[in-house]
Amino acid sequence: MFDSRHIKTFHEVVSAGSYSAAARALGYTQPAVTQQMKALERSAGVPLFTRAGRGLRLTEAGEALARHAEVILGSLSAAQQQLGALARLRAGRVRICAFPSANATLIPEATARLLADHPGVRVELMEAEPPESVHRLLRGECDIALAFTYPGSPGAAVSGAENGPEELVEIPLLEDQLTVLLPVGHPYARRHAVRLSDLTEERWIAGCPRCRANLLQVCAEEGFAPDVVFTTDDNLAVQSLVAAGVGVALMPALVLSFLSHRKVTGRLVEPHLRRRVCAYVLREHLRVPATALVLDELRAVAAARQGC
Amino acid sequence: MFDSRHIKTFHEVVSAGSYSAAARALGYTQPAVTQQMKALERSAGVPLFTRAGRGLRLTEAGEALARHAEVILGSLSAAQQQLGALARLRAGRVRICAFPSANATLIPEATARLLADHPGVRVELMEAEPPESVHRLLRGECDIALAFTYPGSPGAAVSGAENGPEELVEIPLLEDQLTVLLPVGHPYARRHAVRLSDLTEERWIAGCPRCRANLLQVCAEEGFAPDVVFTTDDNLAVQSLVAAGVGVALMPALVLSFLSHRKVTGRLVEPHLRRRVCAYVLREHLRVPATALVLDELRAVAAARQGC
DNA sequence: CGACACTCCAAATTCTGCTTATGATTCGAC
DNA sequence: GTCGAATCATAAGCAGAATTTGGAGTGTCG
Numbered sequence: 056m057f058d059s060r061h062i063k064t065f066h067e068v069v070s071a072g073s074y075s076a077a078a079r080a081l082g083y084t085q086p087a088v089t090q091q092m093k094a095l096e097r098s099a100g101v102p103l104f105t106r107a108g109r110g111l112r113l114t115e116a117g118e119a120l121a122r123h124a125e126v127i128l129g130s131l132s133a134a135q136q137q138l139g140a141l142a143r144l145r146a147g148r149v150r151i152c153a154f155p156s157a158n159a160t161l162i163p164e165a166t167a168r169l170l171a172d173h174p175g176v177r178v179e180l181m182e183a184e185p186p187e188s189v190h191r192l193l194r195g196e197c198d199i200a201l202a203f204t205y206p207g208s209p210g211a212a213v214s215g216a217e218n219g220p221e222e223l224v225e226i227p228l229l230e231d232q233l234t235v236l237l238p239v240g241h242p243y244a245r246r247h248a249v250r251l252s253d254l255t256e257e258r259w260i261a262g263c264p265r266c267r268a269n270l271l272q273v274c275a276e277e278g279f280a281p282d283v284v285f286t287t288d289d290n291l292a293v294q295s296l297v298a299a300g301v302g303v304a305l306m307p308a309l310v311l312s313f314l315s316h317r318k319v320t321g322r323l324v325e326p327h328l329r330r331r332v333c334a335y336v337l338r339e340h341l342r343v344p345a346t347a348l349v350l351d352e353l354r355a356v357a358a359a360r361q362g363c
Numbered sequence: 364m365f366d367s368r369h370i371k372t373f374h375e376v377v378s379a380g381s382y383s384a385a386a387r388a389l390g391y392t393q394p395a396v397t398q399q400m401k402a403l404e405r406s407a408g409v410p411l412f413t414r415a416g417r418g419l420r421l422t423e424a425g426e427a428l429a430r431h432a433e434v435i436l437g438s439l440s441a442a443q444q445q446l447g448a449l450a451r452l453r454a455g456r457v458r459i460c461a462f463p464s465a466n467a468t469l470i471p472e473a474t475a476r477l478l479a480d481h482p483g484v485r486v487e488l489m490e491a492e493p494p495e496s497v498h499r500l501l502r503g504e505c506d507i508a509l510a511f512t513y514p515g516s517p518g519a520a521v522s523g524a525e526n527g528p529e530e531l532v533e534i535p536l537l538e539d540q541l542t543v544l545l546p547v548g549h550p551y552a553r554r555h556a557v558r559l560s561d562l563t564e565e566r567w568i569a570g571c572p573r574c575r576a577n578l579l580q581v582c583a584e585e586g587f588a589p590d591v592v593f594t595t596d597d598n599l600a601v602q603s604l605v606a607a608g609v610g611v612a613l614m615p616a617l618v619l620s621f622l623s624h625r626k627v628t629g630r631l632v633e634p635h636l637r638r639r640v641c642a643y644v645l646r647e648h649l650r651v652p653a654t655a656l657v658l659d660e661l662r663a664v665a666a667a668r669q670g671c
Numbered sequence: 672c673g674a675c676a677c678t679c680c681a682a683a684t685t686c687t688g689c690t691t692a693t694g695a696t697t698c699g700a701c
Numbered sequence: 702g703t704c705g706a707a708t709c710a711t712a713a714g715c716a717g718a719a720t721t722t723g724g725a726g727t728g729t730c731g
Contacts, residue, residue: 057439059367075677087720089679094719100450105503106678112503114651115456116449123442130366130438134431141424142408148423177606195413195420342410343422383708395689397710402688417698417708 059131062094064088066124067101069117072110121266140175147345148159152188153201155334156290156310161201161228161360165352178344184263184288189335198346199353200335203231203307205269222338226350228357229309233328234321236297236306248323255279258302263288275330282310294319309360332357367439369403372396373411374432377425380418389523448483455653458487460496464598464618465640469536469668471511473660484653492571492596497531497643506654507661508643511539511615513577518622520577530646534658536665537617542629544605544614556631563587566610571596578613602627617668640665 067077068088078088096103103117110308113283140146145333153162158180166178183191185202235249243249251273259281261267267286274281286301287293293304298318306314307330311321334353340346367467375385382396389396404411411425421429448454461470466488474486474664491499493510500508543557559581567589569575575594582589592610595601601612606626614622615638619629642661648654 056367056371057443058369059364062367063364073677084721085678086680086722090719099446101446101652102647105645105647107503114648115653116446116651117450119445120442123438123445126438127435127442130431130434134428134435135365137427137431138407138409138424141427195415337413339410339413340422343424344409345423381708392690393709394691394711398688401710414709419709 057098057127059127061091061098062120062124062127065095065120065239066128068092068104068111069113069121069124069126074111075349088185100134103315120336126187142344144173144344144348145175147173147175147343147348148177148179149199149345149349150181150197151199151201151349152183152191153199154184154188154203155182155288156307156313157201157203158182159313160309161332161353161356164175164356165349168352168356169349173348176348176351185265192335192337193223198336198340198343199349201228201332201353202335203332205272205330224336224338226334227335228332228334228356229352230290231330231332232308233305233324233325233330234308234311235324236304236319236321238297238299238300238303239318239320241303243322244320246322250325251328252277252279254281254303256282258282258284260284260293260296260302260304261286262290262304262306264266266305269330273305290314364405365403365435367435369399370428370432370435372399373403373428374436374583376412376419377421377429377432382419427468428629434606450652451650452481452656453483453527455483455651456485456487457507457581457653457657458489458505459507459509460489460491460499460505461655462492462496463490463512463596464615464621465509466490467621468617469661469664471642472664472668473657476660476664477657481656484656486657493573500643500645501531502665506644506648506651509536509640509661510643511640512582512640513638532644532646532649534642534644534662536640536642536661537669538636538637539640540616541613541632541638542616543632544602544612544619544627544629545657546608546611547626547628549611550610551630552628554630556633558633559636560585560587562589562611564590566590566592568592568604568610568612569594570598570601570612574613577638581613598622614636639648 064077066080068074071077071080074088074092075085077083078085081088083091086210087134094106099116099120101116102114103120105112105114112296131246137146151162162178162180169176169178179197181197182192183200185204188197188200188202229268235251235254237244237249243253255274255277259270261270261281266288267283270281270283282302285296287296290310291307293306294314294316295303296302298316305324305328306321309332334350336346336350341350372385372389372391375388376382376396377387378386383398384395385391386393386396390561391399400412407424409424410422411428413420413422429532445454459470470486470488477484477486485569487505489499489505491508493512496505496508496510500507543559543562545552545557551561563585567578569578569591574596575591578589578591590610593604595604598618600616602622602624604610605612606624613632614629615634616629617640642658644654644658649658
């Protein structure tokens with residue numbers, strides 16, 4: 056097996072025309088080049104050079120190796136260039152798995168920022184609800200998972216049993232305030248904030264399973280069991296159901312920011328309820344430049360939104 | 364610049380699926396592989412692997428490098444194979460520059476032997492008279508030069524002034540007896556040997572310039588100046604001229620062996636005259652397997668002919 | 672004929688890389 | 702759940718390699 060350094064030096068010797076010139080070009084001393092070429096000839100088993108007065112001449116084997124050297128150094132250079140592009144964020148692919156409301160808010164904004172500065176980085180997006188997204192991360196099907204957790208719930212992070220092997224890293228992005236979604240004609244629709252305990256007699260519309268579980272829990276903490284008459288994980292359906300007067304619903308502010316219906320309004324709820332939106336990534340993937348970059352953008356976007 | 368050994372190990376790790384398996388396959392210990400891959404990731408600037416429980420998974424950069432590794436190792440292997448073929452005499456090209464009578468005798472015989480055992484070796488033949496053939500050798504236009512020298516003449520070897528720089532090596536092949544070519548009707552045509560001093564009154568046909576010079580010299584040593592009525596370096600013409608009775612000629616036995624004319628005969632000459640046929644090669648070229656092989660074959664052919 | 676440039680040679684130093692030994696971790700089996 | 706096999710990471714030690722340094726010979730050019 057030839058040493059790529061020897062090949063490189065050999066190629067330089069051939070194009071420079073002398074050992075000394077090659078040594079100067081490569082930052083070696085001349086004896087180093089002499090020894091490298093000697094080692095190369097040894098591993099080739101055939102002389103490569105013939106001395107011709109002041110210059111040197113290639114033997115048949117030398118001519119052959121010179122041709123191969125072009126190819127070898129070319130493919131080495133191509134590999135180096137491609138990996139360099141990945142390292143310097145001129146290329147890269149990041150697979151994100153997020154829940155629907157993040158896909159509609161954080162992800163597009165972060166992607167827009169990303170493409171502005173690093174047009175070579177590609178994003179692949181897939182959708183999954185919190186428990187599943189982390190599983191996909193652990194299965195290697197995505198690089199970043201976005202999930203939300205309700206306080207008191209087991210937490211999406213460690214829901215995958217042990218997190219020791221894969222070293223799952225949790226990156227808090229924002230605290231998403233929960234609002235109560237009311238039809239505009241509702242008696243509390245003009246209040247600034249609504250006490251949850253004032254809604255014990257309402258009919259409720261519940262969202263995704265974990266949202267529904269959270270609803271039941273916070274109501275239980277307030278001392279009542281909500282009358283859930285409808286359950287759907289389609290936020291648009293929830294909004295329409297509320298508008299139609301079927302019932303009220305808890306709705307994260309993140310979702311409200313991209314839904315709007317003339318007949319519904321979101322009000323802050325007392326006590327303050329919220330869900331934590333976090334990004335998850337395998338610790339080893341933090342060293343992947345493109346992944347780290349997307350995480351930075353997500354953090355920036357979340358911080359900006361938190362500020363509002 | 365990637366180290367080709369690292370690329371090879373990386374490729375083995377990818378196909379074997381683990382560091383340990385790659386180490387076993389390559390004859391390394393496991394920590395050696397760990398260090399090599401660490402160094403490779405350092406020079407790549409990007410992580411290449413992600414640990415997935417017992418196995419490992421490639422990152423995007425790792426996938427890219429794995430694809431390049433195929434190409435790199437392929438071209439390295441191709442180079443090694445071609446140089447190996449040259450070293451093991453499965454391929455090779457030898458350029459020989461010889462004088463006409465060698466081209467008609469020694470060269471074909473040696474080439475026949477050569478091709479029998481080493482069909483991959485190619486011979487390129489060019490023709491030149493002794494002074495010129497060595498010059499071509501020094502100019503790198505051929506690998507082996509065949510030349511003849513007459514005793515007492517300056518010698519073809521050092522005729523190129525200094526032989527220090529290029530280290531010209533002289534390899535004696537055979538001692539070529541000179542004969543005198545007589546028409547069959549000549550009074551001495553039946554004698555076993557003819558004394559040169561008996562031919563003082565003959566008309567002479569001279570060959571190439573150096574042959575002519577040799578003729579003049581040997582005659583002078585016998586105390587007479589030959590009456591040269593014709594000069595040509597065409598041996599066939601010489602033979603015909605002798606057959607036509609124009610004169611007599613000195614003719615090396617090597618030439619006689621492939622010329623034959625009913626009306627002429629070659630007789631040994633007294634005193635014994637001969638020319639030395641030698642091969643010349645640059646000392647460095649002795650290490651080129653194909654060149655050395657051809658020299659061996661030439662030596663063998665010459666020795667066989669000498670024995671006759 | 673002298674000066675410069677190039678190469679080779681030999682020795683010493685610095686270095687990189689491999690190995691051995693040890694510890695931590697994970698997966699499979701009982 | 703626990704034991705055992707296997708894997709990887711780390712540290713220390715050592716050997717071999719590669720480079721640099723210093724010196725000499727040689728050809729080339731002015």
